[in-house]
Amino acid sequence: MTEQALRAPLAAAAETLSLGLTDLQLDRLMDYLGLLSKWNKVYNLTAVREPSAMLTQHLVDSLSLIPPLRRHAAGQQLRLMDVGSGGGLPGVVIAICDPSIDVTCVDAVGKKAFFIAQVAAELGLPNLHGEHSRVEKLKAAPFDVITSRAFASLADFTEWTRMHLKPGAVWAAMKGQHPTEELNELAQRAPELTVFHVEQLQVPGLDAQRCLLWIRPEATPST
Numbered sequence: 605m606t607e608q609a610l611r612a613p614l615a616a617a618a619e620t621l622s623l624g625l626t627d628l629q630l631d632r633l634m635d636y637l638g639l640l641s642k643w644n645k646v647y648n649l650t651a652v653r654e655p656s657a658m659l660t661q662h663l664v665d666s667l668s669l670i671p672p673l674r675r676h677a678a679g680q681q682l683r684l685m686d687v688g689s690g691g692g693l694p695g696v697v698i699a700i701c702d703p704s705i706d707v708t709c710v711d712a713v714g715k716k717a718f719f720i721a722q723v724a725a726e727l728g729l730p731n732l733h734g735e736h737s738r739v740e741k742l743k744a745a746p747f748d749v750i751t752s753r754a755f756a757s758l759a760d761f762t763e764w765t766r767m768h769l770k771p772g773a774v775w776a777a778m779k780g781q782h783p784t785e786e787l788n789e790l791a792q793r794a795p796e797l798t799v800f801h802v803e804q805l806q807v808p809g810l811d812a813q814r815c816l817l818w819i820r821p822e823a824t825p826s827t
């Protein structure tokens with residue numbers, strides 16, 4: 605498939621999601637797709653091999669997070685950690701779509717974190733950083749939002765990243781079908797956490813269930 609043939613469905617998906625992306629942002633998303641496809645063979649970034657499948661299953665899927673994230677940001681600058689980001693999903697897509705969000709992609713595999721740094725340099729994204737570490741070993745740093753996609757159970761995700769939450773910060777976990785069992789496990793292991801919003805994500809061109817879970821530590825009552 606030619607680049608032009610992939611750019612059209614990408615632009616259409618961005619339009620359907622009302623993202624208001626500029627031509628430069630669409631170019632960067634296409635450049636990212638090119639890098640993902642090129643370096644996948646070397647770095648083993650994703651099991652999805654075909655660029656057209658990567659476009660829908662990875663880029664457009666990650667784009668579906670942008671409207672809820674913007675709603676949450678409400679125009680404020682945010683520091684966001686994307687945990688277990690692999691080839692940069694959704695972290696790189698967020699950094700391209702929203703320059704006011706400073707994104708750190710954390711992955712336990714060094715070559716994946718290196719790839720993120722390479723994407724940041726090649727695409728000229730000063731708001732994108734790659735960090736090589738198991739997240740539970742990472743020195744505590746304050747973030748406003750911690751995201752994950754295809755990473756770990758909700759209970760592990762929140763336990764391993766809790767020390768990185770600023771006061772007032774939240775987790776946003778991308779999942780497929782409504783994760784009933786994971787929610788039950790979370791309620792047992794971390795009853796002090798609140799799942800304050802579960803929303804369906806619409807992924808243009810993908811006939812699959814997707815949802816986003818917003819979680820926060822229970823507010824400490826003031827004394």
Ligand SMILES: C[S@@+](CC[C@H](N)C(=O)[O-])C[C@H]1O[C@@H](n2cnc3c(N)ncnc32)[C@H](O)[C@@H]1O
Nearest residue numbers: 688689690693711712713737738739753754755
């Ligand atoms: C299934 S991949 C998902 C990648 C990407 N988020 C996506 O949606 O395509 C899970 C990633 O989590 C990373 N990972 C697993 N355990 C980790 C940990 N404790 N800390 C940081 N990264 C971890 C793996 O190296 C892998 O790249």
